[in-house]
Each structure stands twice: as structure tokens, then as C-alpha cells.
Amino acid sequence: MLAWLRRSWRKPVFRIGLGGAAAVVAVAVGATVVAGGAVGVALQRTSTLEFCVSCHTMQKPYVEYQASPHYRNASGVRAICADCHVPHETGPKLLAKLQAVKDVWAEWRGTIDTEEKFERNRLRMAKQVWARMQANDSRECRACHLATAMDPHKQKPKAEQMTKGLANGETCISCHKGIAHHLPDMSQGARQMFSDLQATAAQTTARAGDVLYPLATMPLYVQRPDDQETPSDGRFIAATALKVLASEGDFLQVRIEGWRQQGADRMIYALQGKRIFAVALGPRALEAVQAGESMTDPDTDQVWTPATLTAWVRKGGMVADLGAIWAYGEEMYGSSCGTCHALSPTDHFLANQWIGTVNSMRDRITLDDEQVRLMQKYLQLHARDVVADASAKVH
Structure with missing residues (x-):
């Protein structure tokens, strides 16, 4: 059969006849259908809960997920891994599966194969997921949670501020972090950055x-x-x-x-x-x-x-590098103030307004006085009027 196809492929249509051409087309269509079916089956099988937790490195997040409302709730509706972590449309889903090759590589290398390694990488992995969800406007969340289908009057009073957030263009992940998995130690990144700054200072x-x-x-x-x-x-x-x-x-x-x-x-x-x-x-x-x-x-x-x-x-x-200090300040701001709500841009307030804003949040964050002073200074020197004054001087 294959030999006949190769010979026929080299012949003009008028020599192999319309019947032969139809056979070639039929074989091509059939192969496409079979391949498409195989891809569809592969996409389906690799999106099951059983597949997602088949690696031993996923057992820890699986246990956390089992204690979450996405696994067990009053209505009995369960969202599995793929509902949150895999796009539902075919194109984005295929791209996500290709990108998942890095996860296979990490599994092979043992990047998170112990509890200590997992905790060391938890913040990094969480930030990657949050950034993706922020970029796609929490697309997978909205596949189930439709704002147009919500009745705020039947929700708890606290949900009112979320409704306002949606109206202001904020996205689900801005506020709803740590829903299915434990929140990472948000200060981990800032602590590492400060340690690096201290090492630099020792050599300066x-x-x-x-x-x-x-x-x-x-x-x-x-x-x-x-x-x-x-x-x-x-x-x-x-x-x-x-x-x-x-x-x-x-x-x-x-x-x-x-x-x-x-x-x-x-x-x-x-x-x-x-x-x-x-x-x-x-x-x-x-x-x-x-x-x-x-x-x-x-x-x-x-x-x-x-x-x-x-x-x-x-x-x-x-x-000597002020930019490195500001990166540290930015990390503290994001990790301390960006967990429960969307971060206000640094130029949202005037420099003097940031003082009251930071003080109003002091009892809700875990930064010490020294860290708060530096974070406040970072915010003030990137405030709207400071940025505007600097821009005016340049021009």
C-alpha cells in the first residue's frame, strides 16, 4: 500500500486517475482524523485528576487541595487540577501541554522531590501561576465563576468589595490566592534579596x-x-x-x-x-x-x-546600587500587600498620602519597623507627584 502511494504521488492526476486521487485524499483525511483523535484522547487523559497526581511530587499539593473548597463543598461540585491549571480552549490547551515539558524535566531532575525542596520553591512556583492568571484575566476561574451569573445580594457582605473590584477591572487572582493550596511564605523572596544586599554591602x-x-x-x-x-x-x-x-x-x-x-x-x-x-x-x-x-x-x-x-x-x-534596594522594597510591597487584594500602583497616591496608607495597614502585615520604613520610602519616592516632578525636570 505504501509503495503504491509513493508511486502514485509521483504521477500527475490524469495518469493515476480521479479514483487514485480520491484514494490519496481519503487516506490523508483518515490519517488526520486518526491523529486528531489520538491528540484529543491524549489531551483528555493528561487532564484527569489521576494523571495530575500520579507523580509523587504532587502528593503534597494534592493533600492540601483535598482540604480546600474546590475539592469538597456544600454543593458537591468539584474542580480538579485541570479546571484551574489547564486552559479549556483547544489552542491554549495544546500550548499549555507543550509548556508542561518543563515540568517533566523538573520531575526527572528532582527539583521538588522532597518536602524541603518543595517549600524552598513554593513561592517561585506560586508566583509563576499567579502571573499567568493575572495575564489571562483569571481565564480558568471565569470558566466556572461567571460575574454575570452572580447575585451579590445572596452573597456574604464581604463579597461586596469583590464586586467593586471586578467593576474596577481587577481579576480573581488579585484577591483569591491560596484557595486550593497553602500560601507560600511570602517574606521568603524579600529575605533572600536582603541577604544578597548584605553580601553586596560586605564587599562594597x-x-x-x-x-x-x-x-x-x-x-x-x-x-x-x-x-x-x-x-x-x-x-x-x-x-x-x-x-x-x-x-x-x-x-x-x-x-x-x-x-x-x-x-x-x-x-x-x-x-x-x-x-x-x-x-x-x-x-x-x-x-x-x-x-x-x-x-x-x-x-x-x-x-x-x-x-x-x-x-x-x-x-x-x-x-551603591539604589535600584537593588528599590527591588527589595518592591518585593516587600508585593508580598505584604498583594496577597489579600490587588496592589495599588505606586503612582496611585501622592508621596505624603502613602504615609497614612501604610500606617493603616501596619497591623495586617508582618514587617518589622525597619522594613516598613524602607517600604514606605520606596512607595513615596515612586509616588505620583515625585514621578511627575522628575519627569518635568527631564523635559
Whole structure:
């Protein structure tokens, strides 16, 4: 049969006849149907719950899933793995199956073949799934949960805010994380980033003219200390730009430029008109501040004065890459504030508005005071009015 097909393929249609051509077409159509059927069966079989949990690395998430409402609920409707993790349309489903080759590779390599490895990778894997669902507007969620079919009046009061979120263009996964599986340790990524920053700081050397940024609040001294017991004269707040003037022993002489607000002389702020903390001043540091020409803010009638301070800090705990610190701040913001609701863009608020917003969430997040200060500074220096001012200066 195959030999006849090869001979016939080389002949013009008028030589093999219409019957032969029809036979070739029939064979091609038949082969396509068989192949399509085989693909359909393969797609169906590899989307079953039994197939999904057949690898031993899936036993841990399977146990978590069995305790979730998607597995057991009052209505008796069960969503299996493929309902949430595999697209329902044929095209996207085929693409997802091809992309799943990386999961086979990870299984073969043993990437998550122990509980310790699984927990180490849980945040990374969760972020990948969340990003995909965010990008496709929670497509698989909406295959079952239709907003047009919901009756908010029959839902719990808390669901009202979700209805508002949908109306504002938010998507299911913005709020509904950890539904079928345990939430990862959301601070894991930030802790690793801070550890990397500390390692970088330990290797950082500075010369006159360099600009360094503290990773955390650090003491400052008006005069270079002679011993470890010398009390500090104030504090530099994390992510404050310190221009290096000199290096002597274990200390750096640095200069900071900022603004002071009338009536709040004990603080130097990063920008005029914006309460972004840069330096907390003690009595001796207050006397060492060099003041510029004062101005009155036309919007608030507050009097602001340029301020420059030269002081000494101990070496260490500082990096030259401000972008790396902001990446750390962004990670803390996302992991702390993006679990229960959609994140507000950093330019959603003005710099001074971010203070109240962050304070209102303090009792709902697990960050310590130092971390909150840095995260707040990240948000403030990426706020709407700060970004707008920077753009205006460029243009």
C-alpha cells in the first residue's frame, strides 16, 4: 500500500486517475482524523485528576487541595487540577501541554522531590501561576465563576468589595490566592534579596565622590568617634543618598542634602514639600546643619529650607546600587500587600498620602519597623507627584 502511494504521488492526476486521487485524499483525511483523535484522547487523559497526581511530587499539593473548597463543598461540585491549571480552549490547551515539558524535566531532575525542596520553591512556583492568571484575566476561574451569573445580594457582605473590584477591572487572582493550596511564605523572596544586599554591602568599598545608600537605619556622628562607646548624634534612614567625602579607618565622612520643614527641625526630608524621611537629627547634628535660603510652598504655605549635613558613619551596611534596594522594597510591597487584594500602583497616591496608607495597614502585615520604613520610602519616592516632578525636570 505504501509503495503504491509513493508511486502514485509521483504521477500527475490524469495518469493515476480521479479514483487514485480520491484514494490519496481519503487516506490523508483518515490519517488526520486518526491523529486528531489520538491528540484529543491524549489531551483528555493528561487532564484527569489521576494523571495530575500520579507523580509523587504532587502528593503534597494534592493533600492540601483535598482540604480546600474546590475539592469538597456544600454543593458537591468539584474542580480538579485541570479546571484551574489547564486552559479549556483547544489552542491554549495544546500550548499549555507543550509548556508542561518543563515540568517533566523538573520531575526527572528532582527539583521538588522532597518536602524541603518543595517549600524552598513554593513561592517561585506560586508566583509563576499567579502571573499567568493575572495575564489571562483569571481565564480558568471565569470558566466556572461567571460575574454575570452572580447575585451579590445572596452573597456574604464581604463579597461586596469583590464586586467593586471586578467593576474596577481587577481579576480573581488579585484577591483569591491560596484557595486550593497553602500560601507560600511570602517574606521568603524579600529575605533572600536582603541577604544578597548584605553580601553586596560586605564587599562594597568607597572612594571620595561615590554615593552609597544604607540598607537600614544607621547612626551618624558629627565628629569621627574614637571608640565604640561614642553616642551617636542622629540617624541616617535607609536608602538615603550619602556622598562620600573621605575615608579614615573604619569610618566614612559623608554629606547629605535635603530639606527641613519649619516646625520640624529635627528631621531632614529627601524632597521639598514631601515628608520622606532622610535624617533624624540629635542636638549636636542640629547645630552642624548648614541651611540654605528658605522658600514658601505655594500649595501649603509651609516654609521649607534646604539643608546640608556633613557627618561620619561606620563602614559597611551600604551599597551603591539604589535600584537593588528599590527591588527589595518592591518585593516587600508585593508580598505584604498583594496577597489579600490587588496592589495599588505606586503612582496611585501622592508621596505624603502613602504615609497614612501604610500606617493603616501596619497591623495586617508582618514587617518589622525597619522594613516598613524602607517600604514606605520606596512607595513615596515612586509616588505620583515625585514621578511627575522628575519627569518635568527631564523635559
